Amino acid sequence: MKTMQVPQDDDVLSSMIPTVKRFMGYMSPHKLKLALVIILMAVFALLEAIFSLLMGTATNIISAGHGPVEPLFRVIIWLLAGAIIIWISGAISQKLLSNISQEALYQLRIDLFAHIQKMSLGFFDRRPIGELMSRVTNDTQVIEQFISIGSLQTGQAIMTIIITSIVMLLVNPSLTILSYIVVLALVGVSWLITKTSGPAFVLLQDKTGDLNGFAEEWISGAKTVIACRQQDAASRRFSAMSRKVANIGEKAQFSALISQQVSNIFTTIVIVILLLVGGIMVMDGMAEIGTLIAFIGFSFSLLGAFTTIFSSYAQILNAVVGASRVFEVLDEKPGVDDRKDSPAMPAVTGDVIFDHVDFSYIPGRRILTDNTFHARPGQVFGLCGPTGAGKSTIINILTRYYDIENGAIRIDDKDVREVRQDTLRVQIAQVQQEPFLFSDTIMANLKYAREGATEEECVQAAQQANAHDFILQQPNGYNTVLVDGGSNLSQGQRQMLTIARAIVANPRMLILDEATSNVDTRTEKLIQEGLLALQKDKTSFIIAHRLSTIRHADQILVIDKGAIIERGSHTELMKKKGFYFDLYMSQFRGKLSGIVKE
Ligand SMILES: Nc1ncnc2c1ncn2[C@@H]1O[C@H](COP(=O)(O)OP(=O)(O)OP(=O)(O)O)[C@@H](O)[C@H]1O
Numbered sequence: 001m002k003t004m005q006v007p008q009d010d011d012v013l014s015s016m017i018p019t020v021k022r023f024m025g026y027m028s029p030h031k032l033k034l035a036l037v038i039i040l041m042a043v044f045a046l047l048e049a050i051f052s053l054l055m056g057t058a059t060n061i062i063s064a065g066h067g068p069v070e071p072l073f074r075v076i077i078w079l080l081a082g083a084i085i086i087w088i089s090g091a092i093s094q095k096l097l098s099n100i101s102q103e104a105l106y107q108l109r110i111d112l113f114a115h116i117q118k119m120s121l122g123f124f125d126r127r128p129i130g131e132l133m134s135r136v137t138n139d140t141q142v143i144e145q146f147i148s149i150g151s152l153q154t155g156q157a158i159m160t161i162i163i164t165s166i167v168m169l170l171v172n173p174s175l176t177i178l179s180y181i182v183v184l185a186l187v188g189v190s191w192l193i194t195k196t197s198g199p200a201f202v203l204l205q206d207k208t209g210d211l212n213g214f215a216e217e218w219i220s221g222a223k224t225v226i227a228c229r230q231q232d233a234a235s236r237r238f239s240a241m242s243r244k245v246a247n248i249g250e251k252a253q254f255s256a257l258i259s260q261q262v263s264n265i266f267t268t269i270v271i272v273i274l275l276l277v278g279g280i281m282v283m284d285g286m287a288e289i290g291t292l293i294a295f296i297g298f299s300f301s302l303l304g305a306f307t308t309i310f311s312s313y314a315q316i317l318n319a320v321v322g323a324s325r326v327f328e329v330l331d332e333k334p335g336v337d338d339r340k341d342s343p344a345m346p347a348v349t350g351d352v353i354f355d356h357v358d359f360s361y362i363p364g365r366r367i368l369t370d371n372t373f374h375a376r377p378g379q380v381f382g383l384c385g386p387t388g389a390g391k392s393t394i395i396n397i398l399t400r401y402y403d404i405e406n407g408a409i410r411i412d413d414k415d416v417r418e419v420r421q422d423t424l425r426v427q428i429a430q431v432q433q434e435p436f437l438f439s440d441t442i443m444a445n446l447k448y449a450r451e452g453a454t455e456e457e458c459v460q461a462a463q464q465a466n467a468h469d470f471i472l473q474q475p476n477g478y479n480t481v482l483v484d485g486g487s488n489l490s491q492g493q494r495q496m497l498t499i500a501r502a503i504v505a506n507p508r509m510l511i512l513d514e515a516t517s518n519v520d521t522r523t524e525k526l527i528q529e530g531l532l533a534l535q536k537d538k539t540s541f542i543i544a545h546r547l548s549t550i551r552h553a554d555q556i557l558v559i560d561k562g563a564i565i566e567r568g569s570h571t572e573l574m575k576k577k578g579f580y581f582d583l584y585m586s587q588f589r590g591k592l593s594g595i596v597k598e
Pocket residue numbers: 125361362367385386387388389390391392393394433
């Protein structure tokens with residue numbers, strides 16, 4: 001689990017301006033509203049200053065004694081009116097800013113998501129899913145925390161400092177200098193305290209993150225925990241981690257309380273110094289009593305504004321880091337890109353040629369070497385070989401999830417790099433090694449296969465894939481909602497559904513990766529039947545560990561260490577008594593011994 005940390009100042013400061021500029025770009029469609037917010041902030045700050053001035057005027061009137069009371073009433077009415085305007089302008093700017101910030105965030109989120117959707121698979125190899133998720137959720141949230149509340153407070157504080165200082169200078173320059181010296185000295189001390197108590201909170205957040213991560217992992221892995229009898233050990237580890245968090249938390253909280261008290265003391269110090277020095281000035285006739293009272297008010301405003309800015313400092317840095325992490329993903333280019341003028345792939349017959357193909361996922365680490373074969377329309381090609389040999393890789397480059405290094409892959413005489421990717425993939429149905437289903441109804445999952453597929457077609461496909469019966473046994477039949485990638489179905493059932501999905505798609509080419517692993521013999525038979533229904537009239541590539549699945553193939557390619565080491569029909573390969581023969585015989589013997597055991 002990722003936790004928020006106060007980032008290193010140096011790294012952030014250098015990227016701060018471009019990042020903030022770019023983020024402002026997201027705010028720019030709302031320029032008018034933003035200008036209004038700034039004006040309202042100025043109004044707010046000006047009224048705050050006037051408030052202090054009015055307090056001073058009231059004091060002057062009162063201290064003059066015995067005069068008429070009307071002037072005092074007038075001041076009080078002005079004070080009330082000012083308070084109401086302050087309240088209204090604050091509410092309006094908050095409303096405007098929440099609107100602008102949420103709109104900007106909305107745009108940033110959808111840009112990020114759409115960008116990730118456009119990426120090719122190589123991107124996902126480089127960026128682990130967890131990390132991407134944290135950018136989509138956590139980082140955008142950190143930005144949100146700042147811009148929805150922090151930015152208003154910070155902006156308001158800056159405005160208060162500017163306007164209050166101007167008003168102060170206009171009223172009494174020498175008192176201004178005095179107030180500034182007092183306020184800045186106090187702000188300096190409180191900055192030092194924050195610097196020391198800040199890290200305690202960072203550590204606390206970090207350790208709490210670890211604790212949450214631990215709990216998440218061990219609770220979601222409950223099945224394995226119980227099976228490995230690790231419950232007590234887990235509890236012990238959790239307890240040790242919790243103890244650490246509690247101790248750090250205590251320290252962090254204590255230092256926070258101390259700094260809270262320090263700021264209370266500061267308020268007193270401001271009053272004491274201003275009363276002392278300012279009082280002497282008043283008694284010497286250098287200033288009026290009302291002016292002194294107004295300056296005490298100004299100093300409180302300044303102190304508050306500076307404290308706000310410093311306390312938002314970590315939040316600002318975090319938001320900048322969050323934004324730069326989001327922009328980093330937005331700047332990634334898809335590794336497999338269409339050329340601007342690439343034509344669509346016309347409807348294919350399914351003639352597939354691999355022409356001396358070399359491929360590496362990581363430059364310099366060759367995975368496939370010199371793969372050459374020719375599958376004619378309607379032929380069934382079986383692929384087999386040891387784990388990690390490169391079977392799924394062949395499929396990944398046929399569907400152009402990755403671009404190859406040397407050679408060419410041609411479908412109906414068209415190089416796959418010269419047509420638009422989406423128009424190529426729509427012509428290939430895939431049953432992948434790890435069946436994935438969306439958290440939606442079974443029917444919706446089937447319909448995803450082809451735009452415009454009808455419910456009847458989906459039911460028919462499910463029947464052909466032998467999935468119809470178990471679908472009807474689900475609580476809501478075809479309307480049962482699958483959760484979490486289909487975890488409320490068995491693995492065999494998930495495979496049958498992905499087969500049904502491929503039948504719905506019904507294109508000219510078909511890819512099956514390991515569709516019959518880990519299921520019982522009866523289900524395997526059902527799946528096999530579904531697969532046969534699916535292969536009719538299609539150029540099919542079937543990857544199998546169980547060689548019985550590809551016995552009927554027109555051509556079997558035996559892959560080892562990225563090279564095609566044997567090829568031919570089942571009968572031809574058996575006659576050869578090579579790699580395939582050994583593999584087949586060992587599986588056959590395995591099956592026999594299984595039967596003997598049963
Ligand atoms: N995304 C990837 N990035 C880097 N290397 C990869 C990636 N995917 C696979 N490989 C490597 O490529 C080689 C071939 O992998 P591939 O998935 O094609 O094997 P396979 O024949 O399908 O194996 P299995 O039968 O276990 O599914 C392996 O050495 C693997 O480590």
